[in-house]
Amino acid sequence: MATEEDLSLTFAALADPTRRAMLARLARGPATVTELGAPFGLAQPTISKHLKVLERAGLIARTQKAQLRPAMLQTAPLVEVSQWLDGYRQFWEANLDQLDFYITSLQEAQK
Amino acid sequence: MATEEDLSLTFAALADPTRRAMLARLARGPATVTELGAPFGLAQPTISKHLKVLERAGLIARTQKAQLRPAMLQTAPLVEVSQWLDGYRQFWEANLDQLDFYITSLQEAQK
């Protein structure tokens, strides 16, 4: 089960577009730091910092291969997010949005 | 469709445990600022600030009823998150985790 702290770390890691783009890249397979950084005009230490955030959230794992330290996607935290979302899914899947409720009740009241 | 900016705002809003607890409360129905703040030992302006973050992310909508300004859950950003997650779901639903891939390939290599 995800602790609140886990979820906070995961959501915070996902809040940055650069990091989400990195995850998207990793969805196509493992990649090195240099490969991951290439699409962005960012300095190498900045990339390493982003990777550390992703790693701390458990969203990536790293291996060692000579001086390369490829990263690969880890889905456990995404599963936690998905499970967290499940608690709210009912609100949109049945169009039972709070706003819908509100508007409907207003319309009812007018009759 | 969710812009990157939308997703960033949403994930950032969800990264705070106080705000997630507020959403959980709102899942049970609309609530006023005072009601939302009650469970936490936080000052009232702090609660208002959290609500503003949630509102900016589109996760809540507010109405006016005398001096009360109740908030209610808005699920649109959660739907965006869910759709974003869909892009990764294949990686865990079929146990096709990158780590699984890696371990399996190591084991294969040892034979």
Next chain:
DNA sequence: TCGGTATATAGCTGATTGGCTATATAGCTG
């Protein structure tokens, strides 16, 4: 062993964040 390549760490900066107190605004209610 030396030079090059890949990555990490240290340390700086400006912006943002989550908390606070003090104060303003707005709407009831007596």
Next chain:
DNA sequence: CAGCTATATAGCCAATCAGCTATATACCGA
């Protein structure tokens, strides 16, 4: 209208963040 209640705004602070440059570390290959 006076005072109470609910909420918002302003402004402060310490911590965190995303970026940078400079430098260290680690490994390979000639």
